[in-house]
Amino acid sequence: MEYKEMTYKDAVNLAMTEEMRKDENVILFGEDVGLYGGAFGVSVGMFEEFGPERVKDTPISEAVIAGCAAGAAVTGLRPIAEIMFMDFTTIAMDALVNQAAKMRYMFGGKAQVPMVLRTPGGSGTGAAAQHSQSLEAWFCHVPGLKVVVPGTPADAKGLLKAAIRDNNPVVFVEQKTLYKEKGEVPMDDEFVIPLGKGEIKREGSDVTVISYGRMLPRVLEAADDLKKEGISVEVVDPRTLVPLDKEMIIDSVKKTGKLILVNEACKTGGFLGEISAMVSESEAFDYLDAPIVRLAGLDVPVPYNPELEAAIVPSVDQIRQAIVDVVTNKR
Structure with missing residues (x-):
């Protein structure tokens, strides 16, 4: 192709x-x-x-x-x-x-x-x-x-x-x-990705990090950084939220035993909570050996000031630290 x-x-x-x-x-x-x-x-x-x-x-x-x-x-x-x-x-x-x-x-x-x-x-x-x-x-x-x-x-x-x-x-x-x-x-004009089919963007074994949209590149950057420290991060991109590729997510969590969820939308009422609930209600729950962690935007209107605007969504450093804390059982 x-x-x-x-x-x-x-x-x-x-x-x-x-x-x-x-x-x-x-x-x-x-x-x-x-x-x-x-x-x-x-x-x-x-x-x-x-x-x-x-x-x-x-x-x-x-x-x-x-x-x-x-x-x-x-x-x-x-x-x-x-x-x-x-x-x-x-x-x-x-x-x-x-x-x-x-x-x-x-x-x-x-x-x-x-x-x-x-x-x-x-x-x-x-x-x-x-x-x-x-x-x-x-x-x-x-x-x-x-x-x-x-x-x-x-x-x-x-x-x-x-x-x-x-x-x-x-x-x-x-x-x-x-x-x-x-x-x-x-460039194939028949290249079509089925709705409801997510993708593992990076294979890993220590922790599953699920993200989509704008936060996905930040998660991948954090995962690449932590590889140098011996931490293996599996990065999962659902790509479609509805329908959701539940099987892919459940299988990944069962493999790693740890789950972090990252997006930029406000945390309260956000879709990360739905993914967390789905995992908790599935057979993957029995494989978790650490609490599920959500990193999301703050529950505030988006500021105009550039520094404040950047501060309300997860940064690469915050994602990296959350991964380290979960993997080392500090959360």
Whole structure:
């Protein structure tokens, strides 16, 4: 298979472009996704290739964007709707939660809603409290929605293609700070990563660390550092939160006997708590020889000040120290 180095955002662009070339029912719309190429440049060149009938700029109304996506999907199209910032998915909740997520159930399985709602989330860009939230756990609580949070360019491409082809509504979370990160991406236009299939990013034997999205590179950096000290860290990336690859997580915990969970979303009510509960209720609980540890964002609005913004999410040093403490039975 041929690979090419590209950024995360270019991998997202490639996935959409390939699927739009393959299926004329795939369309893209959102605020500034057309002529401007998207607020973060993710859809650059797509308006020129596919034209205004398939790449549409919308009014500044997230409720309209999500509602149009649900309606277009249930009537035969495969819309990709972009909400410019994850914070503003709150304005689109009725269309997502009460319409898109419910249609298949309310029509006895006779209706399909093959839509993708793409949205950049997370802090780290100095965008302050109203443009920096990580709200993925909200959507995980809604039966009928699938939730994807890729952490690498290759995963972004493969998972987005799977999301576009899925016949259910998918919330596809793109971490803003990862947009410029580079990685090797398969150029095969049939490279698709099944939703619900996680990946072990690094094999290890002393402790399992589960992370996704923006925190994944930090966990991998900490794991690489600790390898020099003789600590073997298994890094697990679920990639999709709903459906969750429970079997992979349980098997990893059974192997290592220790579990640390890391993300940037607020700790209270966050998805890490769901993973912790799932492990505690499974056969993996009997293999644990240390308490489960969660490292997450502080329960505060994201500050504008760069130093304060950095201080509210787990750092590489904090992740490294947590791993050492768990492995040496200090927690």
